[in-house]
Amino acid sequence: MLSGWQPGAIEVAPDQVDWQAYLNGRYFPYKLRQDPGPGNALGRIKFMLPNRFSIYLHDTPGRQLFNKPVRTFSAGCVRVEKPMALAKYVFGSKQPSAQALLDSLISQEETWTIPLPDPIPVYLLYQTAWVDEGGVLQLRNDIYGHDGRLSAALRQKAAPKRGDTYAGNLSVEAPVRLLQQPDSHRETVNLVKKLAN
Numbered sequence: 001m002l003s004g005w006q007p008g009a010i011e012v013a014p015d016q017v018d019w020q021a022y023l024n025g026r027y028f029p030y031k032l033r034q035d036p037g038p039g040n041a042l043g044r045i046k047f048m049l050p051n052r053f054s055i056y057l058h059d060t061p062g063r064q065l066f067n068k069p070v071r072t073f074s075a076g077c078v079r080v081e082k083p084m085a086l087a088k089y090v091f092g093s094k095q096p097s098a099q100a101l102l103d104s105l106i107s108q109e110e111t112w113t114i115p116l117p118d119p120i121p122v123y124l125l126y127q128t129a130w131v132d133e134g135g136v137l138q139l140r141n142d143i144y145g146h147d148g149r150l151s152a153a154l155r156q157k158a159a160p161k162r163g164d165t166y167a168g169n170l171s172v173e174a175p176v177r178l179l180q181q182p183d184s185h186r187e188t189v190n191l192v193k194k195l196a197n
Helices: 063-067 083-090 096-107 147-156 183-196
Strands: 046-048 056-058 129-131 136-139
Touching: 046 083, 056 083, 083 096
Parallel strands: none
Antiparallel strands: 046 056, 129 136
């Protein structure tokens, strides 16, 4: 726990705080922070992205989560399966010395901020329906509830014609084969079928 949010804030022992004074929830001057290390919920490394939602990419101590078919365990941020490989890529270094330096910094269990030499554009896509490499429609649960808004917006637009392209990346060309059609996605599936015809 730190004495505040300003640079140079000092660590404060939790037993030195009058917690009762802050029960009203109006003012809490302290900054709560989990120390770096192997048990940190964000793992050993995180990649900050400038965005208004405070979304970033991060490592995880819960490596077993990558073996599960559902990956919605973070609260909006994105767990990275191979964070050290990503770090090596974003720093653009193929030299073993850069990897050794990164390993050395992480082993110190201190917080380090290392700016990238050049900015890298990052695009996060949220998809609940897509066609895989084999031409099979894949569907996932809409955990954020965006499908309803998308369906309403698509119903307001004129139906596309075969060959129309939207946003430079969606083309209505190939027929869609259905793998499964859960009830929660029936409306989305129907819209995708309309787009494909």
